[in-house]
Amino acid sequence: MQDVDIQTILDDIRQQTEAFGDRGNVADYIPELAKIDPARFGMSVRLVSGEVFETGDAGAAFSIQSISKLFTLTLALGKLGTGLWARVGREPSGTAFNSIVQLEYEHGIPRNPFINAGAIVVSDVILAGHRPREAIGEILRFVRFLADDPDILIDREVARSETETGFRNYALASYMRSFGNLDHDPALTLGVYFHQCAIAMTCRQLAAAGLYLANDGVSPLTGGRVVAPERARRINALMLMCGHYDGSGDFAFRVGLPAKSGVGGGILAIVPGKASVAVWSPGLDRNGNSQLGTWALEQLARRTGWNVFSG
Amino acid sequence: MQDVDIQTILDDIRQQTEAFGDRGNVADYIPELAKIDPARFGMSVRLVSGEVFETGDAGAAFSIQSISKLFTLTLALGKLGTGLWARVGREPSGTAFNSIVQLEYEHGIPRNPFINAGAIVVSDVILAGHRPREAIGEILRFVRFLADDPDILIDREVARSETETGFRNYALASYMRSFGNLDHDPALTLGVYFHQCAIAMTCRQLAAAGLYLANDGVSPLTGGRVVAPERARRINALMLMCGHYDGSGDFAFRVGLPAKSGVGGGILAIVPGKASVAVWSPGLDRNGNSQLGTWALEQLARRTGWNVFSG
């Protein structure tokens, strides 16, 4: 695989996306997200070796939404270690990202840290001993550190929009609180959660931020260790199993890479040992994952041979 | 990684298993299986390069049970191609291996080919145009071909035992039939299904039979192509996502390899590009997966560095 090839592949992919009639539907349950132009498309590939390849709107910031769950999980594991798994499971959910049914059957323990309920517990862990403002600041600093970019910001309008309309998340949080699996007032924990989801990043920044997971836990940007090799491997496993909600099986089948999606239309995918890839296309499929983003990663994986399931 | 190392690792693992107090419970819902000695333990590693490493009862035959679903899936994909996915999903189930709840909510379409309902549909595909006896024969010949071993047999006592007591599988089959997702009389399709589950194999044979999945679809034993590279990759993805029922997430987290378990206590794991590994220990955990077998694979993966999630 030559460098020139990756650039060619990215450009081909971007060009082909222009012909797509059905790009899925932009998330409309968060009013601020509904305003995004569905024609935007960007992609960024950052190799462990340092090279970067981009196409389209790779430099445009978008709301990372649930991709933030990857970063907060990393943070929370740093605070609580394996103790986190007493409060959150590690199994695919078999249900929609915001389902509350499973919580009733499993007594307030979310199935994994990437569905909403699980990520709210993770935020609750980060909030411990802090005020929401401080916890939000810590998350933002961590993301800036991972991306090696001090200019990453939270979109306050998006955060406000979710705070005002996120009743389903209030329900999840209150419900877990009733089982004793939330240590703070739901409004406080959700304050953290809504703000982390409202972080705005570009594909370029996202690919950079995820690179430690492709490099056994060490960021090639700074040379600093973020997590132990085993933890990097396990986070990748969780991403593959649960990173696309109830479409995770289909994503593994088609793309074959650990990845985390967000309803803002972004996906961050990890090629262990090789690269970190971010893609953005706002239109979503019925599971809430970027429709063209998934297709683009499928093309990339096919043409590069990047997938974890072949020799 | 030297060859001598693998043998040492296997011997270490076997030795350590002897100290285990809790080996889980032998499956008792199939009377024939309940008779197995829980102290048995075997493991076989077969490299793509041809080398074989073994320990313990690697040459003892046991009931492969649900590991057969891997071979019948391969067969059915050969017959029906991607058309199979109209009748079976590709998502983790989020429920027990024999749950019927999901079938009601999803109108008779099983979530994946590795839960019982999905495997019954796969058997129904193989049965098309044949009598049960012929379909069973075809499956057995295919498994013998994969393992390059004509001596593999079906344990008639186990098959009879399941036929007489498998009411839950009759329920699943009848239920799917009511939705039109079974083409044959449930008793006929289950005749195939119960016999495939009753195939008896050794760890040695199983590791051989799975090797095509570690070698992009070509069996290193015979040099023959079994499936296209993409299909091998996709079957591996399905194994990782769904191969351990509702414990698949935990297995991916701990072991990080595509694998399929059976209630006979066997597990077949694939190391893409490198090896096929079979392990057998009859005691099961609460999800119905071999308790020591999982632990043994975890040790092997840790000491060899074999997992799909690190660089």
Add this chain to the structure above:
Amino acid sequence: MQDVDIQTILDDIRQQTEAFGDRGNVADYIPELAKIDPARFGMSVRLVSGEVFETGDAGAAFSIQSISKLFTLTLALGKLGTGLWARVGREPSGTAFNSIVQLEYEHGIPRNPFINAGAIVVSDVILAGHRPREAIGEILRFVRFLADDPDILIDREVARSETETGFRNYALASYMRSFGNLDHDPALTLGVYFHQCAIAMTCRQLAAAGLYLANDGVSPLTGGRVVAPERARRINALMLMCGHYDGSGDFAFRVGLPAKSGVGGGILAIVPGKASVAVWSPGLDRNGNSQLGTWALEQLARRTGWNVFSG
């Protein structure tokens, strides 16, 4: 309330039904039932005092289907007494008449004897110690005795039709068998169940057969006691709570009488202390209950003041 009034009410009701555009849909999952003319309508009121009032097709035989569950429950309680309640619950199901979900959550114990699963258990109780043919004969003789009419028959075509297509009932029976809540081979128990459902009766016969429930357990036709007063009262309670599947609440709200419906379009309603009422209109609502039959009973209850909830 004068006798002449009831006849007038019945004639008014029948006349008004002629104007109805939407009569619901005739059951089509049983091929034989799908052939019935949806325009048929009959109604019969039999007072405890002996008087009979009729309108329309009150003398036309139709498939009583689930109304038979009332008679088999009475029989099975006679055999097993309150021991029956160890195998069947007494609560409304909150789900469709043929749902299997509840059985998984409640370990094979159906919620009540009027959903399919519950009625299959009841048939299983009646089958004990007999061959299916004998059990079917006993049920038929009991219904003839209740209706004081030796000419009631089983429609063999309907029974055959259900036997060939009733896969969902096979699923329910096999599933309960897997939990040990069925004492016979599912095919045997379902042989009884399908034949009881295929009993053909007229509104006239049905109203007669139900009269013991309006008369504290004694049949006014023969003067013979069928059940103790307390048992009659309790069967009425079960009818009100569970007699219309997941439309039982709506029926109680609108009509306010204990009643049991069947997918053949019949409903048998009890006015404690006063009368037994049978109505037949083949078109069903979305819960599987006769649409016009329910409306007709609502009119009758309103104009006569017959309901159990007012003073």
Add this chain to the structure above:
Amino acid sequence: MQDVDIQTILDDIRQQTEAFGDRGNVADYIPELAKIDPARFGMSVRLVSGEVFETGDAGAAFSIQSISKLFTLTLALGKLGTGLWARVGREPSGTAFNSIVQLEYEHGIPRNPFINAGAIVVSDVILAGHRPREAIGEILRFVRFLADDPDILIDREVARSETETGFRNYALASYMRSFGNLDHDPALTLGVYFHQCAIAMTCRQLAAAGLYLANDGVSPLTGGRVVAPERARRINALMLMCGHYDGSGDFAFRVGLPAKSGVGGGILAIVPGKASVAVWSPGLDRNGNSQLGTWALEQLARRTGWNVFSG
């Protein structure tokens, strides 16, 4: 039935309760309720004709909790009429009183007005156009009017206790809000709901307050019409179908009267045309209904012949 008999029956019942070893468990999820002495027992029967019979602690106030749902339903029907049924169903739930599962499957529409979710919607209707304080005042005035007793109060400690710990109700309210089935901020609607549940009444007051439902909608105390006869009948039907959560079928089977229970240990039962009965015993069964209260009503119904299912 002579008046003296009822008094004798009540005294017998009270005396027999003293021998009971297992009185169930006092509700402990509301701290204030957990303090109640489980040995308390009171019962009051008020005939439509005006006579009153009492035993035990009939004059002791307790937290009526969910019995309040009966009064708020009556109020809300007065405001919204049958339009209420677009927001709340009329079917038994088949699940626990505080289950959230059904809300997900049925898109935010609670199954009936007597489970928590349904009662919260009812409170939301009463809140329309008011501040919570005003709505609470209206409910309290209505209950005082029904009981013809200006001394009924809200227990502020209980209300505060629920406000601080009622996370599951916050979850239900937020969840319905996410489906658009709540018009106010969950905290406001729950402010009303928690206060109505905290109304403290004696058996004497409760029996008086319920009497309009036994008298076709007219209060015999004041002679004033509360609701139309049809509405009284329909509320009774709802009580019978849904008044005891997932124990409603059992209650109908054993007692045979429309009734509403509360986790404070009270039950209000209606004998159409004859009487209103209140009983109080704080120990609850597994469905959250008063264990001895149910038993006491069963005895009363048996000895008086008061039940709606016999002639």
